[in-house]
Amino acid sequence: MSYRTVFQDAVGKIPPTSIDVDQIIGRQRRLVRLRRVGVVVAAAVAVGAITVGAVAATGRPDAQLPVAPTPSVPAVPTPPPPQQRGKAFTRLDTAIFEAIDRVAPGLRWISWNSGITTRGYEPDSWMGQGGVRSDAGTGELVVQFSPPDWGEVGPCTADLVKNGCVMTTGPGGEKIMTLSARNPANGKQRPPTLTHSMFMQRPDGRVLIIDIHGADEKPPLTIAQLTALALDPAVATVAEDPFRYDNDASRIRINSKVFAALDREAPGIQAYGGGGVGNGFFDDPGKNTQDDYWTQGRITLAKVTSRLTVEMHRRDPGTAGDLTGTGPHGERYRTAVTGSGASAIRMVHVLRMDGTWLAVGLSADKNGAFALTAAQQEALAFDPAIALSPK
Structure with a gap:
């Protein structure tokens, strides 16, 4: 109609x-x-x-x-x-x-x-x-x-x-x-x-x-x-x-920046099952507030499927461990893989200059392969557009 x-x-x-x-x-x-x-x-x-x-x-x-x-x-x-x-x-x-x-x-x-x-x-x-x-x-x-x-x-x-x-x-x-x-x-x-x-x-x-x-x-x-x-x-x-006063608006805005960064850093990326990368993500309203952001989805690139999680907090929850690297904007970070084979998970932990903590996690597929390279995953974590709304 x-x-x-x-x-x-x-x-x-x-x-x-x-x-x-x-x-x-x-x-x-x-x-x-x-x-x-x-x-x-x-x-x-x-x-x-x-x-x-x-x-x-x-x-x-x-x-x-x-x-x-x-x-x-x-x-x-x-x-x-x-x-x-x-x-x-x-x-x-x-x-x-x-x-x-x-x-x-x-x-x-x-x-x-x-x-x-x-x-x-x-x-x-x-x-x-x-x-x-x-x-x-x-x-x-x-x-x-x-x-x-x-x-x-x-x-x-x-x-x-x-x-x-x-x-x-x-x-x-x-x-x-x-x-x-x-x-x-x-x-x-x-x-x-x-x-x-x-x-x-x-x-x-x-x-x-x-x-x-x-x-x-x-x-x-x-x-x-x-x-x-x-x-x-x-x-x-x-x-x-x-949008500053609506948590849903903030979540949707950050989602859009995550999806744009994925499209930019990994040309050809899709949601699991096909379609735009954003189709494969879901959010937990309880984990999205003015000070927190969380989303998770399954992505596919070059026939490799991984589960991607992006999490962000206004203050470091103290779970990142030692951050030995320095990113392009002065942020401290660490990239590490835990587990092996199909149970492997690669995490990028970032502590930004303003105190915001961000983590990007990626799971391996059944063959132990990741849909993104470590450099692509880090580029997503370093993207300054992926940020919480100002208070």
Whole structure:
């Protein structure tokens, strides 16, 4: 099923618009691969992301920069949404929860899920999605932190201006575009709905997109509140480097550097069974934290298959032994083989100048051969791109 078909099934026939729907769908195509969110949630986010840009704007946002309303009485903090299954909330999640407390007192959470989208092996965007409810109505809130290459925000075309598109400038020079989209009823299955959208391009080029998809024509958040949420200090802080605050993003980023180094140092390398080298690896979430990294996979090169393990810690756990060699960046290291034949394991232990400890282990095949040479294994261990995120 095509993305256009998914979109049409969700919102009905696409109304006339000056927006290039196919371009938007292509831009959003990579955003559906949430690495730790269920299939149903991923589909909902994908449809929501497509809906925002593809429908004609018909709302009437204020021309002035929206600000969060100030409650007349102290607000009771909004309880956070139910915990995501199998994982704790990250600082990105809690920044959104804290900001919602300030810009929309009394909003109630129904659910929340978040995750990383990828482009190839690289982390691409962070996206969170969840149900919210207020006295005004019920809807789905979608928040997306995108990289600078997402594209330029705006301008509002002449046709979109007639239909309510507004460009404003934030207090820090942010480019902000807001619009609203009324989606027609889908037979008897769904009434007409209203979506408010806010696109903000920060001075550093990163793009923040926030949408509220109303269950009817009364979304629980206004355009002013979406803009205030994007400008909230807690959200602005994590938007500077969103992957820094998500262990999954850090793991995915380091994985991509490991796979790139393997492809570079060992041309022709594949995952065991075929395909790109990254297909053969798996991670243990319990071993991947802000201070630790671990991955393992089976690799094949020149008909030799080995199990490769890469492990990294912010501080030396004291298991490397004597490090007698000096690497190209001043790191201390030792390469040694233990065992023999099919039980042989070659380890490269590295202690970097910043105190980070890294080990690359490789097992022999049934004939006692290794898929990588010692030099290739050491080059992987010395690669400075394979590094933990700064704290």
